[in-house]
Amino acid sequence: MKLIAYPSISMRAIYIWRRNFFVWKKLAIGSLLGNLADPMIYLFGLGYGLGGLLPQINGVSYIAFLGSGTVCASTMNAASFEALYSTFSRMHDQRTWEAIMNAPIALEDVMSGELLWAASKAMLSGTAMLIVLFALGIVTSPMALWALPVIFLAGLTFASLGLIATMLASSYDFFMFYFTLFVTPMMMLSGVFFPLDQMPSSVQVVSGWLPLTHVIALVRPLLLSGEVPVALISHAVSLFATSLIAFWIAVILGRRRFLQ
Numbered sequence: 001m002k003l004i005a006y007p008s009i010s011m012r013a014i015y016i017w018r019r020n021f022f023v024w025k026k027l028a029i030g031s032l033l034g035n036l037a038d039p040m041i042y043l044f045g046l047g048y049g050l051g052g053l054l055p056q057i058n059g060v061s062y063i064a065f066l067g068s069g070t071v072c073a074s075t076m077n078a079a080s081f082e083a084l085y086s087t088f089s090r091m092h093d094q095r096t097w098e099a100i101m102n103a104p105i106a107l108e109d110v111m112s113g114e115l116l117w118a119a120s121k122a123m124l125s126g127t128a129m130l131i132v133l134f135a136l137g138i139v140t141s142p143m144a145l146w147a148l149p150v151i152f153l154a155g156l157t158f159a160s161l162g163l164i165a166t167m168l169a170s171s172y173d174f175f176m177f178y179f180t181l182f183v184t185p186m187m188m189l190s191g192v193f194f195p196l197d198q199m200p201s202s203v204q205v206v207s208g209w210l211p212l213t214h215v216i217a218l219v220r221p222l223l224l225s226g227e228v229p230v231a232l233i234s235h236a237v238s239l240f241a242t243s244l245i246a247f248w249i250a251v252i253l254g255r256r257r258f259l260q
Helices: 008-023 028-054 062-093 096-100 108-137 142-168 174-190 202-209 212-223 232-258
Strands: none
Touching: 008 108, 008 142, 008 212, 028 062, 062 096, 062 108, 062 174, 062 212, 096 108, 108 142, 108 232, 142 174, 142 212, 142 232, 174 202, 174 212, 212 232
């Protein structure tokens, strides 16, 4: 009798991704609007309001400068929200993970699927913001399309970091600390709203270690000037290494939580 082999780990992760996708489809419109609302408020409120009072920044209008940063920030927020609140809900309240792991699917498979799904949600959010910038005429260069793989890599990075917090969380209240102490300061210090060279040198050193800084350094030149980013390889490697290390830590924490 021919034995039926179980799918590989990568395929099992895709199964988890598909499961989350089919559930999300029922609420897709509301989810998209929710992901766009916050960055659009920043873009129109600060871009057109405050931007009218400011001179050009690095040779571009403030709304263009802010728009490129908003694409990155919306990607970070979408990945973080999905990896934190939605993942915690499936893991803790709904006990979806426990039900899935009754099948021949390991914890690592479930977490890999959650990682891919969070990165996909982030990709969708970042792409939607990019379409808005094209529609407004803020971004015109075809080189901006090369920002899409960077957006997906950013989604993987912030989803991996978010999974660490999820594995440590005992309730939803825990995530307020993550956003207040990590996500919000990173938005302020990574060049979303103003150039990094406006900050003290000591703060610039700290900013250089933040993942969002690397994302913006890759995306902004592609969107605003259609140029290949400076130090492209080092920024990309930094993001990739951060995502690998963070996911590895998250898996270790997940094993301690579920397999003790």
